[in-house]
Amino acid sequence: MDIKSAAEQLADQARRFSVFTGLTKPNPYDRFILVMGMTGSGKSTFISRCTGKDVLVGHGLYSCTDSIDVFDFNLNGRRIYLIDTPGFNDTDRSDIDTLSILASYLGASYANGVRIHGIIMLHPITGNRMSGSSLRNIEMMKAMCGFEFYNNVAIATTMWPDTTLYEDTGTLENREAELVSDQRYFGALISRGATVFRHNEKGIKNSTEEIDSGRNIVSHLIQQCEKHVPEVLQLQREITEQRKTLGETGAGIAVARDIHRAKREHEEELRRIEADMKRELAKTNSAYAANLQELKQDIEKQLRKSDREKQALRNSMQDLHHREEKIWEQRIEQMDKQFREQIAIKQEELRDMESSLDEVRRDMAQQTQDLQVKKLVAAEARNYERKIAETRKKLAAREKELRNKEEQVKQARRDAARRQSLHEKERVSSEDMQREIIVQEIRHELAAKEKKLLDMEQSLEKVRRDMARRSKHSHRKARTANDIEKRESNVKNARKEVEQAQDAHKKFSGRKAELYNGALGGVASGVASGVVAGALAAGLVCTVM
The missing domain is CATH 1.10.287.1490 (Helix Hairpins)
Structure with a gap:
């Protein structure tokens, strides 16, 4: 990316965050849509085609965040905000971290009066079977939403191959039929009102058909929210009004189950390894003993990680805000360092020339x-x-x-x-x-x-x-x-x-202050609003009782 436009991009990114988190009051006709799906499902490409902006650049060297981002564009006279969310079951980020990010920003957004008008769930049709990552993202989306009906959810299968080159379309159609009918997959969502789309069905990259396909999906959700008032995400109510900790939310409980199950498995494995280390073979075979010691250290490391994740589940919305605050401070400091390094490199190149x-x-x-x-x-x-x-x-x-x-x-x-x-x-x-x-x-x-x-x-x-x-x-x-x-x-x-x-x-x-306030000001304001809302809700309950 050209360094000349880096500062302008950062300021624009702060502006979008400010609107999404409610620090800047959005227009009543603005619409906010979550784009969800596992890593590699095509979220960034989908948003790029809809907005006409390079989302990969938005996640590049001079990006405020590498976890969640907001992109906007005009559609039929409305300003549409697409929220690019991190996927669950990711190799580079734990589910606790992903949930913490979503709870922090979605909680602040709701507390400041911003509503989510729709959700687009992307799934690559090219997968031979429903992977653990796909199932995990569906499970976490349900836990976050907690909807009775899913009329404002669009399920879009992505990565359809070029039909002029791909002959085995029957296999893909059979796979799609299984996805939409099986209750373990998308069947339960569809039976409660979700709509299925084939995004860019002809598989022609960078085409007007691909752009129209993405925008048609967005248009459908805009029409749906006019017919069906969007429900508030369960995660938003829990973290703000009910003032639950992350581990007490429905999504947090789903993550906690996996943490507890993984911890039990690690503890059992550790006991087996320790028992093996006491056996005669481990005492006489140094290579075998060293291998056991290495396995033990790895299991102990995983157990320490489980303990940290259990601790993270105790975080309230205030704790999540402080966590994001530290992350943003580090990120802004890192960006400042990157600017200085780029200047130093260019100055050295100039001196050589x-x-x-x-x-x-x-x-x-x-x-x-x-x-x-x-x-x-x-x-x-x-x-x-x-x-x-x-x-x-x-x-x-x-x-x-x-x-x-x-x-x-x-x-x-x-x-x-x-x-x-x-x-x-x-x-x-x-x-x-x-x-x-x-x-x-x-x-x-x-x-x-x-x-x-x-x-x-x-x-x-x-x-x-x-x-x-x-x-x-x-x-x-x-x-x-x-x-x-x-x-x-x-x-x-x-x-x-x-x-x-x-x-x-x-x-x-x-613009450091503008950048910092634009992103975190909304979260801080949301924390305060959430505390007030929680207190009012508690007072109302006491009054009724």
Whole structure:
């Protein structure tokens, strides 16, 4: 979820809780419907389709509660509130905890004048048989309601497969027939007025048919509550007017039976384990003894849990309020911590991006400097090439001159050989020596020029290697220019996200009281109203007696 809208979502969640618990007076035309069913029956999906809101987001990181939530939408001019309730027989939450949550909010809601106008009970048709979880949720729903008639209850089978792909529809229809006829399942509710629906019967996900199906079920309950005045839930009367503890309510008694039965079973198992530990085998077999000890510790842990649950059954509505108060305080503190952690993460990401951007900018500045040097090096290379060309040209001319001189010396020697006069020989010898001196000078000059040429060629090669290296870097610069633009955009977006996160946390901090009061204010008010109602009821009884 976008952190920018987290604070707004929390405030909206508080508003919905405030209306549901009666702290904010609802409109007389508003309707409140419980959505019940075991975990995995499709409650969140059903509510999402009806309301057009992402219920999974509502239960996400920035959610006030992970147990019960309220979602609203408009239907035919009415504001409908769907209460997403936790399921019983859940692996992550005990039935005592689930009942405590429902008793706390439903009790406060009733005490503050808010009525439940209908109940939608969801059941997945895909189950091969009625599971213990399904039976448990049906049993607890009956215990909470205590209705004589169930005209305001809709039973909706969910998770029907796509009829274009699923061939064995007969099996599902037979399963449905068993569910609606067997008194252990939904038969008893249907015989007392409950209505059965196939939700999204064609099995097409995210379709208009799925949305219409859910809203048709809600519309049916709205029509039913116009014909049949909704009864008050037995749990609501017991916890507020009769001021019963949780364990004294009908639903609490049903849970207590299971607790007592489980405790007896654990105690019997513990006695068997302790007896086995005294036997000779346990004394001689260390592995067997260790296994027994581990089993004993597990049973003792379960017994301690049973004791805690028995203690929880003694809770009154005031106790339930204090329990929820602590949970909300912890949750708000946790959300504040989550906001701060998200801000810290985004700030760290921003610092990393800025550091990387600075490094790229330094690299690009260095490359720009290298480019300027490269131009100077290229000019130097051209100068070397020009000088080398000139030197080679001069060297070639001198080499030609040397060959001519050497040829003249050779020719003079041949001519001298033909002339035998002494005077002529002396003259030729003198001229020959002069030519030889000239030749030697030319040779020395050529050697010097060749050495200079070699030095210039080596310098040119060095300059060319430097040019090649800088040319390679120039390609890198082209990539870096594009990269730096992208990085600057990322940094800009990261800064914006940090600012949004900080702004969201600021709004959240400013609305902590609103959030807390919106949810718990109604419960606290309901506790006070319940105490007054209970006192009035008791006084009326005394007066009558």
